[in-house]
Amino acid sequence: MTPGERPPVVALLPAGELALDLAPAVRAAGLEATSDPAAADALVWCSWRPTGLAQALEAAPQSRWVQLSYAGVEHFLGLIDDSRTWTCAKDIYGMSVAELALGLLLAGVRGIDRYLRASSWRRLEQGTLRGATVLVFGAGGIGRSLTGMLGPLGPRVLVASRSGRPVAGAEALTAAEGREAVASSDAVVLAVPLTEETKGLVDSDFLADMKPTAWLVNVARGGVVVTDDLVRALEEHTIAGAALDVTDPEPLPDGHRLWQLDNAIVTPHVASSDELGAADLAALVEENCRRFRTGRPLRGVVDPAAGY
Amino acid sequence: MTPGERPPVVALLPAGELALDLAPAVRAAGLEATSDPAAADALVWCSWRPTGLAQALEAAPQSRWVQLSYAGVEHFLGLIDDSRTWTCAKDIYGMSVAELALGLLLAGVRGIDRYLRASSWRRLEQGTLRGATVLVFGAGGIGRSLTGMLGPLGPRVLVASRSGRPVAGAEALTAAEGREAVASSDAVVLAVPLTEETKGLVDSDFLADMKPTAWLVNVARGGVVVTDDLVRALEEHTIAGAALDVTDPEPLPDGHRLWQLDNAIVTPHVASSDELGAADLAALVEENCRRFRTGRPLRGVVDPAAGY
Numbered sequence: 165m166t167p168g169e170r171p172p173v174v175a176l177l178p179a180g181e182l183a184l185d186l187a188p189a190v191r192a193a194g195l196e197a198t199s200d201p202a203a204a205d206a207l208v209w210c211s212w213r214p215t216g217l218a219q220a221l222e223a224a225p226q227s228r229w230v231q232l233s234y235a236g237v238e239h240f241l242g243l244i245d246d247s248r249t250w251t252c253a254k255d256i257y258g259m260s261v262a263e264l265a266l267g268l269l270l271a272g273v274r275g276i277d278r279y280l281r282a283s284s285w286r287r288l289e290q291g292t293l294r295g296a297t298v299l300v301f302g303a304g305g306i307g308r309s310l311t312g313m314l315g316p317l318g319p320r321v322l323v324a325s326r327s328g329r330p331v332a333g334a335e336a337l338t339a340a341e342g343r344e345a346v347a348s349s350d351a352v353v354l355a356v357p358l359t360e361e362t363k364g365l366v367d368s369d370f371l372a373d374m375k376p377t378a379w380l381v382n383v384a385r386g387g388v389v390v391t392d393d394l395v396r397a398l399e400e401h402t403i404a405g406a407a408l409d410v411t412d413p414e415p416l417p418d419g420h421r422l423w424q425l426d427n428a429i430v431t432p433h434v435a436s437s438d439e440l441g442a443a444d445l446a447a448l449v450e451e452n453c454r455r456f457r458t459g460r461p462l463r464g465v466v467d468p469a470a471g472y
Numbered sequence: 473m474t475p476g477e478r479p480p481v482v483a484l485l486p487a488g489e490l491a492l493d494l495a496p497a498v499r500a501a502g503l504e505a506t507s508d509p510a511a512a513d514a515l516v517w518c519s520w521r522p523t524g525l526a527q528a529l530e531a532a533p534q535s536r537w538v539q540l541s542y543a544g545v546e547h548f549l550g551l552i553d554d555s556r557t558w559t560c561a562k563d564i565y566g567m568s569v570a571e572l573a574l575g576l577l578l579a580g581v582r583g584i585d586r587y588l589r590a591s592s593w594r595r596l597e598q599g600t601l602r603g604a605t606v607l608v609f610g611a612g613g614i615g616r617s618l619t620g621m622l623g624p625l626g627p628r629v630l631v632a633s634r635s636g637r638p639v640a641g642a643e644a645l646t647a648a649e650g651r652e653a654v655a656s657s658d659a660v661v662l663a664v665p666l667t668e669e670t671k672g673l674v675d676s677d678f679l680a681d682m683k684p685t686a687w688l689v690n691v692a693r694g695g696v697v698v699t700d701d702l703v704r705a706l707e708e709h710t711i712a713g714a715a716l717d718v719t720d721p722e723p724l725p726d727g728h729r730l731w732q733l734d735n736a737i738v739t740p741h742v743a744s745s746d747e748l749g750a751a752d753l754a755a756l757v758e759e760n761c762r763r764f765r766t767g768r769p770l771r772g773v774v775d776p777a778a779g780y
Contacts, residue, residue, distance in 0.1 A: 259602055263625055267578030271588075274575045279739040280588050283731040285723035287740050292748050294567055309624075316620040317571055415593035423591040431587040432595050440600050 171195050172457055175204035175227075177220050182210035182233060182438065189446040193453030206231065206456060208449060214239050221248075229456055233445060235305070235436070236385060237466055238358045250466040251452060254357075256444045257436035258305025261409075264435040265306065265353055265383045266313050268407035269293070272379040273351065277405070277429050291350065291377065294318040299345050301365070302355030303329050303336070306383060310353060322349070326361065326470075346373045351381065357472035358385035366390065371397040377404050383435045386412030391422070398425045409435045479503050480765055483512035483535075485528050490518035490541060490746065497754040501761030514539070514764060516757060522547050529556075537764055541753060543613070543744070544693060545774055546666045558774040559760060562665075564752045565744035566613025569717075572743040573614065573661055573691045574621050576715035577601070580687040581659065585713070585737050599658065599685065602626040607653050609673070610663030611637050611644070612780075614691060618661060630657070634669065634778075654681045659689065665780035666693035674698065679705040685712050691743045694720030699730070706733045717743045 303325035324342020611633035632650020
């Protein structure tokens, strides 16, 4: 940009707390922040809901880029097309989600969940991650962060993804190889986007292949697991337990069987949160605004065909 | 040792499962394993209790080395003197204990404990270790392992010890500096031996200095914490919570206040266990037997004056 040139205009919509929080990041990158789509070259969509986005896009005919502020884009797939570049926060929440996944994994494997429900000094059988095999589905930000966190604890880490892409500190597997490895894994962590391929991945066949001593951790999306099949496996103790930050249905209704089972841990979709990811999201928006201004490739580009 | 020379004799006592488990390690090092102290050059004491050890020592007048099979030696201090070399398993259980400490820390900081007690989908305030300050008392095997495990999670790690010895990945503090750092730490982990200096370290003054949002994790010995002072702090919510693998009294009696408080997590002294440490203990015994045979310095030597 040469002096005097008008900086690109970024509309932060819908108006609200997140838009107010992210406007400084847009300005820090030297772009103009507004709440008016009419003159916008780009949109930062400051909500996990798509409601209102179609209208905003129509009101912003010159916009060439849309930045979404969450990692999961399944609610936006009807809107995402090739006429604009779409980016999401896919790598931003990796650390925070991986941290919870590790906490859930340790709670299950070391028996902390069962001790928390006890009111008497009695030792139970417990495992360790050391020397265990941990199979992670998903080689994105979560899978990569979790692999790094698992390293010092000494398990063998397998990371399965559609492409079988390499992950430092893990053995990379394709999705099909990952499915094969279920039977020999001591823990399975789900960290995949929800797509046609991953929907219902963990069904009765998958669960039947798991070791009776193995834990399942889901920090992906509820729909990756067939809930009724999981409830049955937990009731029949064909797996050791499940720790779920996401459920189907979500929110999990009061009185649902998963609330009652003593080998299930449920956290209410808190692996990432606006507070935990705020600084990282602002940094991503600023970085992408700089890249947009100077015409460099943006981070976190959504592939409409792959669905993430 | 030259051919024909008689190998040193190691008595494994008291007879029992652990003695049977460790005998192969003694033999693998080329020493003779026996249950008879009379001809023993060394003793491997295969119990956490000292009962019977005084008699065994008397019956083994030529013995010059005693290997204890646990990390904590507080029950043995009356017997340990300079007439023999005493070694303990002080570094062996570090990984296993650090793993539980990390699990307890994450359970508290990420709110897993509170969600486990819930039966309804409701988000609570939660923290993260990322960017937090974790203060560890103890630079032994546990403190060093835990520091390594915390690294990828992104907290600032302070490790306080009597000597202020350096620990890779942490800022090293003396005990007095550690005490000063309590007020600015988001979590305090106790991983010190129980000595005259650490007994009652965490009392009402210590707890009053802690942040109201901070967690206390004790994987050391129950006596490092003044239980009544801790119960009061938890009841009055002057700290966020406490996760205790060790208690005073221990076992914690049924109906004790700590079982009822919903900001306390109690696990029944399971951070290390014979099963979790078995392979490492056998490796240590074999290694020390080799060193004993060839006159090299032994690993895990107890300093009778320091008490660990």
